[in-house]
Amino acid sequence: MLSRSRIVDAAVDLIEREGADAVSMRRIAAGLGVGVMSLYNHVPNKAALLDAISESVLSKIEFTDDPSAHWTDRVRVQARAFRQIAHHYPRSTMVVFSRQLHSTAGLLPVERALSTLRDAGFEGSEAVRMLRMFVAYIVGSLLREVGVTPTFAPVRGDATTVDVDPALFPEVSSLAPYLTSCDHDEEFEFGLELLVQAMSVRAGKQAGRRSARG
Amino acid sequence: MLSRSRIVDAAVDLIEREGADAVSMRRIAAGLGVGVMSLYNHVPNKAALLDAISESVLSKIEFTDDPSAHWTDRVRVQARAFRQIAHHYPRSTMVVFSRQLHSTAGLLPVERALSTLRDAGFEGSEAVRMLRMFVAYIVGSLLREVGVTPTFAPVRGDATTVDVDPALFPEVSSLAPYLTSCDHDEEFEFGLELLVQAMSVRAGKQAGRRSARG
DNA sequence: GTTGACGGACGTACAGCGTACGTGCCAGTC
């Protein structure tokens, strides 16, 4: 029996195997051994299916939040949880990023994050701003890692040959070795640590007089 | 007479007017008062055209770098220049973000940024890491602003009504006013300032004695 | 002036797309 979740799962599989461009209602139906129009009994249209895919991927984020841990560690854990799911479904993640979702699938992560930020001493608009900044960094990082967007390492994939004019681009040329290679894990952790430290400073300023929560 | 740049310009116009989904070779040709296949005399295929669009948009970034200014201000200026062009071509920016570009169109910004980072005291891999982190933040922010990706304000557009269960999501519920509204300018500047400050701290550590910004 | 070559504009054609619409099968309820 066909069902919405079976369709979504098949679509995610197809995306991961052959890329987002390969996704068509016909291909999904064929993968399920089913007629094309049968899908429309469970999904109103393709756009809604893509939204459902986004929701499905987002809901797979594992948030094992430990309220007793220090808030900085909780921030790290949550950021990595986000990243891990993106690595597990890289091509579907691109679909998520390319769609505006109005669902509540992302509510739980937001709730957890805000709770953590409150423990860090951020209140009101400051907490929301911190959250948005963090999400921006994570999304931007994942967009680079997933490979669809700018590693801004504009040299050839072959790390040995660099076809950049040193006279025109001295910095790019001299830093070419670092620009061509990219250890995504290190890169992500570097930015994460920087942000956490920046948040710590800000938290100290804000909560300076008042007592921070344990 | 048809030309590659005329085609690209027409495509960008079409994207901005009617969205990326509306872009088809036929529509572009019609907009130019030209037959569909004529386009293929100047562009090998649609994918290449989209790449050309990305390149065109990126090349429009205005970098009026002032080497005499403090590096923190130069960072700010460069970040805002990036953002400004994204605001000028919001829908085309999404096309840029959704494509992996191997062109050298983004080289000049990278060169300027690395030069600025060098002045800040960052060398080698540290400079590249800083650049990548900054780009990640900017890209993530723009992705939110351009509206295609998660403002993570999962409540309704109507700011007065919030359909979130306060029992299940107390933080989201209590911060709803801040989550529903989003002043993109303030939001961007907030994260920008946080990053610049974080970089200042790091620069101080790395370069030893250096004038901190007041 | 004639001829030949060539590049660009264009029409036709084909496979694939999303999906509106209609048809038929089957389970459940009077």
Place this chain on the structure above:
DNA sequence: GACTGGCACGTACGCTGTACGTCCGTCAAC
């Protein structure tokens, strides 16, 4: 038995990208 509603499915339409062939204007060589 008749009726109803949900689901699987086929057909069909208008759209897409683009391979291929054709036509025409320009220019060089004779």
